[in-house]
Amino acid sequence: MSNFFKLSENKTTIRREILAGITTFVSMAYIFFLNPQILGQTGIPTQAVFLAAILVAVFGTLFMGLFANVPFALAPGIGMQAYFTYTIVFGFGFTWQQALAIVFLVGVVDIVITLTHGRRAIVKGIPNELKAAIGGGIGLFVTYIGLKNAGFINFIVDPENIKTLNGQPFTGKGADKIHAILANGGVTPELSKFNDPSVLLALIGFIILIVLVMRKIPGAFLITLVATTLIGIPMGVTSTHIQPGTSIGSAFDSLGHVFGQALGANGIGSLFTDWHQASLAIITIFAMGLTGLFDAIGTLIGIGNQTGIFSQADTKAFESDTGINSKMDRALVVDTFTTAFAGIAGTSNTTTFIESATGVAAGARTGLANIVTAIGFALMIVFAPLVGVVPSAATSPLLILVGIMMMGEFKKISWQNLEVAIPAFFTSVFMAFSYSISYGIAAGFIMFIIVKLALGKFKELSPVLLIISAFFLINFIVLALM
Numbered sequence: 076m077s078n079f080f081k082l083s084e085n086k087t088t089i090r091r092e093i094l095a096g097i098t099t100f101v102s103m104a105y106i107f108f109l110n111p112q113i114l115g116q117t118g119i120p121t122q123a124v125f126l127a128a129i130l131v132a133v134f135g136t137l138f139m140g141l142f143a144n145v146p147f148a149l150a151p152g153i154g155m156q157a158y159f160t161y162t163i164v165f166g167f168g169f170t171w172q173q174a175l176a177i178v179f180l181v182g183v184v185d186i187v188i189t190l191t192h193g194r195r196a197i198v199k200g201i202p203n204e205l206k207a208a209i210g211g212g213i214g215l216f217v218t219y220i221g222l223k224n225a226g227f228i229n230f231i232v233d234p235e236n237i238k239t240l241n242g243q244p245f246t247g248k249g250a251d252k253i254h255a256i257l258a259n260g261g262v263t264p265e266l267s268k269f270n271d272p273s274v275l276l277a278l279i280g281f282i283i284l285i286v287l288v289m290r291k292i293p294g295a296f297l298i299t300l301v302a303t304t305l306i307g308i309p310m311g312v313t314s315t316h317i318q319p320g321t322s323i324g325s326a327f328d329s330l331g332h333v334f335g336q337a338l339g340a341n342g343i344g345s346l347f348t349d350w351h352q353a354s355l356a357i358i359t360i361f362a363m364g365l366t367g368l369f370d371a372i373g374t375l376i377g378i379g380n381q382t383g384i385f386s387q388a389d390t391k392a393f394e395s396d397t398g399i400n401s402k403m404d405r406a407l408v409v410d411t412f413t414t415a416f417a418g419i420a421g422t423s424n425t426t427t428f429i430e431s432a433t434g435v436a437a438g439a440r441t442g443l444a445n446i447v448t449a450i451g452f453a454l455m456i457v458f459a460p461l462v463g464v465v466p467s468a469a470t471s472p473l474l475i476l477v478g479i480m481m482m483g484e485f486k487k488i489s490w491q492n493l494e495v496a497i498p499a500f501f502t503s504v505f506m507a508f509s510y511s512i513s514y515g516i517a518a519g520f521i522m523f524i525i526v527k528l529a530l531g532k533f534k535e536l537s538p539v540l541l542i543i544s545a546f547f548l549i550n551f552i553v554l555a556l557m
Contacts (some may be wrong), residue, residue: 080144080441085384091438092146096447099148099434101294103448106150106428107455108133108300109470111170113156113463114423117164117171122326123333127421127463135413135425140445143405145384146434147375148448149413153477154213154512157220158363159423162511167355169346175337175418176346177356181363181482182415182545188364189411190399196369200539204495205502205519207487209366212503212515214481219507224467225277231263262348273468276303276312281472288476295431295474303469312466326459333421334538358550361543362513367424371410374427375403378435429480494530498523517547 082088110128111121128151135149163174190489224229267274271308280303287295307313336342344371347353385403392401399405406427413425434444502519506512521544527536 076443080443082441082443083175085440087438087440089443091440092443093447095146095434095437095439096444097451098437099146099431099439099444100135100448100451101297102433103132103148103150103428104294104451104455105296105300105470105473106153107458108462108465109473110151110156110422111151112465112467112470113160116160118175119171119333119421120329121462122459123329123421125454125459126326126330127333127417129452129455131417131420131422131425133449134416135409136445136449136452138413139409139427139516140193140408140442140449141347143402143409144442145290145375145379145402146404146439146441146444147378147406147427147431148434148445148452149410149425150428150452151368151417151423152367152428153217153254153474154481154545155363155367155424155426157217158366158512161220161413162513163359166511167359169352169356170341172336172341173343173346175421176340176342177359177363177418178422178424179337179343179415180356180360181367182411182413183412184364185367185414186361186408188368189407197539200537201365201541202523203356203442204488204499207484208499208502208519209506209512209516210332210370210484211488212506212519213370213484213508213512214478214484215503216478216510216512216515217481218282218475218478221471221476221478224474225281225471225493226271226274226468227267227277228264229267231265232261232355273312273466276310277305277469278470279303279306280469282476284472284476296430296476299472300465300469303472307466307468312468314466315400316465323456323459326456328424330421335419336421337418354550358546359513361546362516363424365516366512367410367414371401371407371427374429374431375406378429378432379403384435384440399551494526497526504532513547517544517551520547 076089077083080092082092086193107125107128111124114124115121132148132150139145139147139149159178160176163169163177164171169177187193269275269278280299283302284295284299285296291299304313308315346356375385379389379402385401389401389403390403399408410427417423417425431439434448485503488495490496490499498519501522502515504515505518506515509515509518520540523540524536524544527533
């Protein structure tokens, strides 16, 4: 074991790796309860999503530990969960089976890009400020979703601002049978009056989370999830009734009806049946692939370089070597293969979790820590019957704080420089307010080109950026002509 994981070379011990692996597990366990709440809104059975997330996390985390020998755990990313539900399914109108097919294709495209080293051209072709804006924008998006799910924000819609009702021009009739309202910019957000038990529970949970995080209590997110769920029982928010048919056996049966749907007739088989849907799917695959690539590289570099997990030789090999020889190369290969498996298993894109930093801080330096973390993930299967018990008021605070943490990327942007600030602003703000990561990236890229052209700096525009922006522009034209 010591020789396989090169413990001496990495200046660590078996005991330290085991304790660090447990630390990472405790820090990430909350994700398995959050995942079903978000993806379950699309119609995927929540127990299936719960098990799919565990299977994917175990696979990716073990693969990362054994193949790359680094202590970075993988699981479905929160930003990608939101993208899956609120953009791909609710926004673009894809079914959950088609959305899973898109996740699978994102993984396949990223595998090709990674193995052919095309990622190097993409990473170099996108300005650092836009990469930072994408990361921070996803944080803003996730926080906004958390605020809405918690009930902290309400929206006032005056009749004169309603454009359509149930897909038809609004005339004032049919308001008793509402299933879809489209309003214009006259919608006004307002702060909740905090007189609803669910909203109050979310506020209590958020305060608990802030206190635990500021006190640097290990497992703060998991503790908050459990504590808020328990507090919700006397408040009447948490239901202690476990629905019939929610045993571990039924969970696996449910997974059986989801696993592989991405590759079936309702998934990839129906994704390219008409030109509009096909173009939208291609744009989405590009956007998700870019986001996942930047997220993975940012996490790996951010944690790995600071702690010495990636040596200077590793970094140099990643930047110039034509093979898959560096730890970072191998870690990216794992990340992409795991996302492809996620689509097949029945969950959203995976990512290398920033929470891995807690294990690294506890001393993790090799893949041995990942083996311990993966075992912890596998043991989570016993909690499958409790998935429906956790209320959204218990998960919303986690979304809010995770989003806040992700917004730390904004510090990398020179906001005083309009040449940088304008495209960065549109990238980040459009993600949250258009409820779409794709549209945020598109807006930022297009604005970046406009700004550079206005300054006569066309030579500073990379071919990669121009090609991606052209695809986005074509997509907007298609949507306008529908």
